[in-house]
Every structure is written in structure tokens, then in C-alpha cells.
Amino acid sequence: MxxxxxxxxxxxxxxxxxVIPFNPDDRGRERAAARAGAPETGLTDAxxxxxxxxxxxxxxxxxxxxxxxxxRISGDYEVDEFGCDPDLADNVLLAPFRPLYNTWxxxxxxxxxxxxxxxxxxxxxxxxxxxxxxxxxxxxxxxHHPEQRRLRPLGADLVFGxxxxxxxxxxxxxxxxxxxxxxxxxxxxxxxxxxxxGYKGIGKPFSERYKLQRFGRGxxxxxxxxxxxxxxxxxxxxxEETYPVLGNxxxxxxVLGVPYVPLTPTFPWLGALxxxxxxxxxxxxFGRPIPTDQYPEGAADDPALVFDLADQxxxxxxxxxxxxxxxxxxxxx
Amino acid sequence: xxxxxxxxxxARHLGSALVRELNDAPDVDRVIGVDVVAPRSDLGRAExxxxxxxxxIIAKVIGAAExxxxxHLSVTSGPPGTGGRxxxxxxxxxxxxxLLAACQKAPSLRRLVVKSSTAVYGASPxxxxxxxxxxxxxxxxxxxxxxxxxxVEAYVRGFVRRxxxxxxxxxxxxxxxxxxxxxxxxxxxxxxxxxxxxxxDARLQFVHPTDALAVLRRAATEAHRGTYNVAGxxxxxLSQAARRAGKPTLPVAGLAAKVAGQFLRRGGLNLxxxxxxxxxxxxxxxxxxxxxxxGYTPTYSTAAAFxxxxxxxxxxxxxxxxxxxxxxxxxxxx
Numbered sequence: 001m002x003x004x005x006x007x008x009x010x011x012x013x014x015x016x017x018x019v020i021p022f023n024p025d026d027r028g029r030e031r032a033a034a035r036a037g038a039p040e041t042g043l044t045d046a047x048x049x050x051x052x053x054x055x056x057x058x059x060x061x062x063x064x065x066x067x068x069x070x071x072r073i074s075g076d077y078e079v080d081e082f083g084c085d086p087d088l089a090d091n092v093l094l095a096p097f098r099p100l101y102n103t104w105x106x107x108x109x110x111x112x113x114x115x116x117x118x119x120x121x122x123x124x125x126x127x128x129x130x131x132x133x134x135x136x137x138x139x140x141x142x143x144h145h146p147e148q149r150r151l152r153p154l155g156a157d158l159v160f161g162x163x164x165x166x167x168x169x170x171x172x173x174x175x176x177x178x179x180x181x182x183x184x185x186x187x188x189x190x191x192x193x194x195x196x197x198g199y200k201g202i203g204k205p206f207s208e209r210y211k212l213q214r215f216g217r218g219x220x221x222x223x224x225x226x227x228x229x230x231x232x233x234x235x236x237x238x239x240e241e242t243y244p245v246l247g248n249x250x251x252x253x254x255v256l257g258v259p260y261v262p263l264t265p266t267f268p269w270l271g272a273l274x275x276x277x278x279x280x281x282x283x284x285x286f287g288r289p290i291p292t293d294q295y296p297e298g299a300a301d302d303p304a305l306v307f308d309l310a311d312q313x314x315x316x317x318x319x320x321x322x323x324x325x326x327x328x329x330x331x332x333x
Numbered sequence: 334x335x336x337x338x339x340x341x342x343x344a345r346h347l348g349s350a351l352v353r354e355l356n357d358a359p360d361v362d363r364v365i366g367v368d369v370v371a372p373r374s375d376l377g378r379a380e381x382x383x384x385x386x387x388x389x390i391i392a393k394v395i396g397a398a399e400x401x402x403x404x405h406l407s408v409t410s411g412p413p414g415t416g417g418r419x420x421x422x423x424x425x426x427x428x429x430x431x432l433l434a435a436c437q438k439a440p441s442l443r444r445l446v447v448k449s450s451t452a453v454y455g456a457s458p459x460x461x462x463x464x465x466x467x468x469x470x471x472x473x474x475x476x477x478x479x480x481x482x483x484x485v486e487a488y489v490r491g492f493v494r495r496x497x498x499x500x501x502x503x504x505x506x507x508x509x510x511x512x513x514x515x516x517x518x519x520x521x522x523x524x525x526x527x528x529x530x531x532x533x534d535a536r537l538q539f540v541h542p543t544d545a546l547a548v549l550r551r552a553a554t555e556a557h558r559g560t561y562n563v564a565g566x567x568x569x570x571l572s573q574a575a576r577r578a579g580k581p582t583l584p585v586a587g588l589a590a591k592v593a594g595q596f597l598r599r600g601g602l603n604l605x606x607x608x609x610x611x612x613x614x615x616x617x618x619x620x621x622x623x624x625x626x627x628g629y630t631p632t633y634s635t636a637a638a639f640x641x642x643x644x645x646x647x648x649x650x651x652x653x654x655x656x657x658x659x660x661x662x663x664x665x666x667x
Contacts, residue, residue, distance in 0.1 A: 075576030081568050081617055082462045083536050160458035160614075163532020163587075171534070180461040180468070 082181070083170035086150070093172045094139060100132075101139045104279050105238060109140045111286035115149060118189045119229040120289065121182075121220060122151060123313050125212055125321060126201035128239035129262040131155075132277065137193060137236065138172070140284050152185050153193040154178075154220075158259070182223035192229075194220045196310070203260035206244035210237070210325060212318050218310035221292075225300040225309075228293035233313050235320035238282030241331050243267065280331050283324050287316055337363045337441075338553060339400045341386055341432065342407030343376065344368040346513040347448075347545060351404065352379045354550050361554070365398055367391065368407065369424075386428040392435035399441040404553050405432060406448045408485050410478040410516050418477070425481035426488075433492045436499070445501045446552040447489050451538070451562060452479035452607065453505060456614040462536075463619040466505070466560045477607040486560075500556040504548060507564035507618060510638055511542040512645040517608045523646060527575040528604070528612070531584040535571045535615030538564040541633035541641060548629055561627050562618040565635035571612060578643055587613060 068091055071077050077087040101107050115122075124137060134153045141149040153169075154177035160166040175181045177194065185192050195201065200213040224231050247263040267274030290313060299305055338355055342348040343366030355364045356377045364379035366372065371383060384390050386407065395403070408425045429447075436442050452474060454464040459471040474480045486503060493501045508518040518537075521527060529535075540563055548563050575582045585593065590609050624630045633641065 073576060075573045077573070079536075079568060079570050079573060081536075083534075083568070083570065083615070085570070157459040166458060167532060167534045170536075175462050176459070178461050180463070180465070184461075184463060 079171075082152070082173070082175045082185070084150075084152070084173040085171040086173075089150075089172045090142070093168055094135075094142065097132075097135050097139060098143070100277075101136055101143075104277070105136065105242075105282040107136055107140060107238075107282040107284060109144055109284045109286070111288075112140075112145050114232055114286045114288055115141065115145060115147075115191065116230050116232070116289055117147075119186045119227060120191050120232055121186065121224045121229050122191060122193045122232045122234050122286070123220060123317070124193065124195050124234040124236050125210075125317055126195035126197045127204065127209065127236075128277075129202060129243045129245055129260075129264070131195070131202060132242060133236045133239040134193060134195060136239070136282060137234065137284055141191065149191050151193045152190045153195075154182060156198060177219070179219055179223055182220065183226055186223060186227035186229040192223075196220055199259040203245065203248065203262060205248070206240070206246060209240040209244075210321050212314055212321070215310045215314050218306045221306045221309045221313070222300040224292045225295060225306070230289035230291050230293075231309075231313055232289050233287040233316040233320065235285045235287070235317050235324055236282070237284075237321060237324045237328065238280040238331075241280035242277035244278070278332075281328070281333055283328070285320055285324060287320055290316075336361050336402060336554075337365070337398050337400045338402040338404065339365045339367060339395060339398070340404045340406060341367045341428075342405070342409065342448075343379075343381065344370045344372045345406070345409065346515070347509065347542065347549070348372070348406045349374045349376060350542070350546055351406070351549050351553070352376050354546060355379070355553065358550070358554055363398065365394065365400065367394070386432045387423065389431065389435070391432060392438060395435050395439045395442070400439065401441050402444040402446070402553055403432070403436055403442065404446045404448075404549065405429065406549075408448060408450075408482060410450065410452070421478070422481055425478070426484050429485045429488055433488055437492060437496055442496070442499055444553070444556065445489075445492070445499050446549065447485065447501070447503050448549070449486055449503050449505045449560075450478070450482045451505045451507045451564065451616060451618050452611075453483045453486055454616060454618070455479060456535075456607075456610045456616045458614055460614070460616075463617050464562070465619045466562055466622055474607060477605045479607045500558050502552045502557045503560040504552060505560065505562050505618070506545060507538040507540050507562075507616075507635075509542055509545050510539040510642045512642070514542060517605065518611075519642070521608075522574070522578050522580070522642070525580070526583045527571070527578070527580045528590065529571055529575070529582045529584050530590060530609065530613045531586045533587075533613045533615075535612050536568045536617050537571055537574060537611075537615060537635070538568055538617050539635045539638040539642070540565055540631065541638035544629075544631040544633055544638075547632075548623070548627070551627070551629060557627050559622075559626070561623045562620050563623055563631070564618050564620050565631050565633050565638045566620070567635045568615075568617050569635055569639055571615070574639055577639065 071087060077085065079085045122137065124133065126133060138151045138153065141151045150173055153174045155169055155174045157176055159169050160176055182192055196215040197213040198216055204213060243262060243264045245262045245264060249261040249263060252261040253259065264274065338361055340348055340352055343352050349372045352364055352366050355361050356379055366376050366379050366381045367384050367386065369385050372381065382394055384394065407428060436445060454468065455470040455472050455474045457472040461468065474483055489501065489503055508516065510519055545563065572582055587609065590604060591606060593604065
């Protein structure tokens, strides 16, 4: 059964659990936790002092982890209609990618101030055989934007058909790349992420790195036009070099029913070790928003306008990519 | 002159509850309940006609009583009595055809309400997160109750074309969950261990019987043409629902579940292919049209309906100990 006393007593612990990763200078609460803990554990003040701040931090982490565990076991968390589970996404799903973001790729973000309040459509270039670029963009906005924005990526239907991948993609906040879902999210003020090159972009050979592929049918532009949400052209540099695709095993891809099977310098030759991405240096630049609310009603049904806007977005991203590449000293530093 | 309402499928919980509601409705003169078996509960002042809607006798009942409203509730997801899938299809599809044929010939008829299901949308990874009434399913349901419901709706569309003077309402209900409701989904949470599909976590939506009844009553007594989704707000994930029920989950590989389903059916558990596809891909519907056009906002959210349902079934023993331990550790830490 659900835990009734939780709602009365657990409130403080819950908020504690949530602020741990983001709010290191939380002194008041820390002291309160120490005070409450002292009589129960039976530690004297001297011992407690000896353990010091480190002990108190561990104490707080343990309390947070337990509160999290309790919520998970009792099912006492909210999931939105797309299947996004923020509690799980922040505490578990995104966690393993944080070291990758901070120390492996050393991602530098620019233009975070260009992210509008409320709804917006982040449109990025896609590369690197597995969508690490989408995950890094999510982290950039979640951990480094002052408002801790949650990016809601749109994924191909293949993603949601795959066991585990589809499940966790939804829980992390993704949904199917289709008009109704994009519009529903934008209407409710979400920040939606889309990589319109799709498989053509993410699976392209290394020789074509940083050359934007065709932008699908421009469905993302139509969704933005219908909802009046601004488009934020986003350039991601570094993802191309994580898994340089030298070849593509078409036969294997056909057998497995997937769009491509990449052959990289390390994969599949080194087996599981080949899955380790190269430690390229990353840049993510959010460009100035392109407004879409000045067009008349029904503009989304004008294919010429949709293609024009898609081209404009594509051009901005391509130019930004060239500029960032010029500024980059080397692939890895 | 007052109204005469005929309700099919009154032997089941929802049907008999609707009949009792209509008994008390001021503008309803006469209520006639029809089913193949006698209802378990008392129908009050309503008349019960033991008839099979597959039999042309239904036309005589409608004609003789000058029925002006037909509420068709007997399209069911549970296997009727002892019969298997064939009997269920027979009752759902052929029964509806006969009923609609009788309705078409009845000059007194003014209103038709058909209880359908959100199962008509199917469940696949290629579908949008929320189905609206106009969404075409990516993969049309190919078997079981979902296919029946889709076929029933097709016949109803045909009826609407031929009798455009009749106010026809099609109500697509999400899984109704509550005491006395016997469906594959309520059965699932009655098990000691809730089976889930390995690698998937379905989004589920529930309707509380109170809301289902209120919508049916309004549809039977007011004119609401068209098709409406009926579901509680929000969703629950299958794993989350199982945790709230305090039951452990048993992840089963999709293919194994299909094979096991064949054997388990004899053991009373109906793990049909359509239930498996629901448990794999999940399904959620948009209820904006119900709220704005039909004018009804469900009082129970999906989570609240589920909580009510849990209060009525016995809690599972499975996770009790773990919950207690975590709780104790938690309070020690605070």
C-alpha cells in the first residue's frame, strides 16, 4: 500500500533528495539533518565533529538515497502522459552520462541565454552512430541552464520498438517524432529537441563529417508554426569524432532490420571495448531563436514556407558548425 | 410522453448499475434490460428480458415497447460464461449487427449509445503518445476484443449513414477499474505477481466506474452525437501501478508471454495477444473532446481510480516487508 505518513513526514526528505546534485551549499538543512541524526545513532558530539563535514554529507546522501528508494518501491512518483519519469531521469537515467559530459567530452556550452522561456524547439545536427549528442544536449540544459530546463527529445519509431531502449527513452522524457506529439509538448510549454537529419545524419560516414544532411520533410517546422514556438538552431561539435564511421555493413543491417551497422576503427573489432567513444572535445552552441509566431494562421500548410524555414534553420546550423570548427584547435583538446 | 430506454448487457456490473441509475431518472418512463443470462443484482422497477441479441426477437422487443433510446453495453472483453473466443466474437459482432438491424427498422428510435473501447486504437511503438478520436491506428487490431470493437464501430458508422436522424454516440472507454468490474486488466492486478513484458513499461489509463456510469447516463439522456474517448486524467506506468498495489512484478520476454498465454488461458488467466500488446506498448487517449464538447470532466484521475480499486481488492503481501524495512531505515536516518 501507499505510505500515508510519507506525505506528512517525508516532504523535507524528498526535497533534500532532489537538491543534492545541484545545491551544494545547503548548510541549514545539513545541520538539521545532523541534529536529527545524533540521538538515534548515539554518536557523541566529539565523534560527530571528528567525522566532520564529510560525514554529514554522506549522511545526507544516505537519507536522500533512502527517500528515493522509498518513493520507487511504493510507486509514489508522478509520470507525465508521455511516460516521462522525472524522478528516475534525474537520479538514475542521466547520472551515468554526467561523467561523460564533464570529464570525457568536457562539453562547453554557449548561448544558453538564447533558450526562450516556455515552449521552444531545439533543432540540432546529428552524428556519432548512437545519439550521445541528444543526451549531452539534454544534460547541458538540465544541469547548466539556470532554470534547469528539461529537454524533451523526439525519437524515431525504431527507438520505441526496441526493448529497454524505448522504455528508458520515454522515462527520460523522449517521445515519438510525430506531429501530434511535438505539438502537444510545445503547446504545454515544453522545450522539445529534434534532430531532423535522422538516420542519414547519425549514421553518415566519417568523410562527410559536419556536412548537414537533408532535413527530412520539415515536419518540425510545421509543428513550430502550428504552435508559434520559436526554433533554436543548435550546433554540436565533437560528436562526429566519438565513433568515426569508416564503413557500413549493409548486409548485416538488412539482416538485423536496423538502418545501419557502423564499422569504426574499434567496432566491432575490439568487441565491447569498441563501444567506448573517443574522448573528443565537445561544443554545443544554442543559436538565436527564429520566431515562428508572426506567420498567418494556416502557415503550417504552406509547403513552400515550411521548406524555406527548414532551409534557413539548416543554413544557420551549418554556418555555426563551420565557425566552431575554425575555432577548434584540435579534435581532442 | 416519457422515454423508453433499452439497455443490453445488464447482467454485468456496469449494465445493471446503469439500469438502476436510469430507474431514478425523472424523464425516463420505462427501462428494459436485456441479456442472455439473468443479472446478479436487482434491477428495481426495470423490466428484464432474457433474450439473445443475436436473435431477431430483439426487433420485436424494440418495436413493441416503442423504444426510443438503445444503450448497447454488451460488447465485452471478457469471455462470456463458458464459451471461448468464438462465442465472444459471436456475441460482440453478430449481436451488434442484429441489434443495429433492429434499430434501423424501429421508427421510434431517437438515440443510440454504443460502449466501445480505446482498444480500437491498438497499441504499437509507432503511435503518438495520446490518441485523439480522429487518430488512425498505426497497426489496426488484428485479434480479440480490440478487433471486435473495431468491427462494431464500423457497423455503427454504417448505421449512422442510414439513420442520420438518430443521435448516435460512441464512447471509447479506457480500462474501467473498480469493485465488481471483471476484465483482463482488473484480473491482472488480482494476481499475486503482476506479469510485465521484459524491456517495456506500458502507459496505462483507467476510468473509475462512477465516471463511466455518469458518462453513460448523460449519453442516454442527452443528445451527444459523435465519438468520445473516456479516460481518467494522467497515466500510470504498469510497473508503477504494480508498486502502488504492493505487488512484485515478473518481467517475461514478449515471445514467452505469448506462448505462456496459450497455456494460462485454461488456468483462468486471460493473457491474450491484445493484452500482451497493451502491456508492451501501452496506450493513452486524449479526453479534450469529452471535456469540451460532451461537457463531462472525469472526477477520478487514472491514479485516483486505481487507488480506489486497490482499496477494494486485498493488498499484495509481496513488497510489504521491503517497504517496512526501507521505511524503518528511512526514519532512523532522519
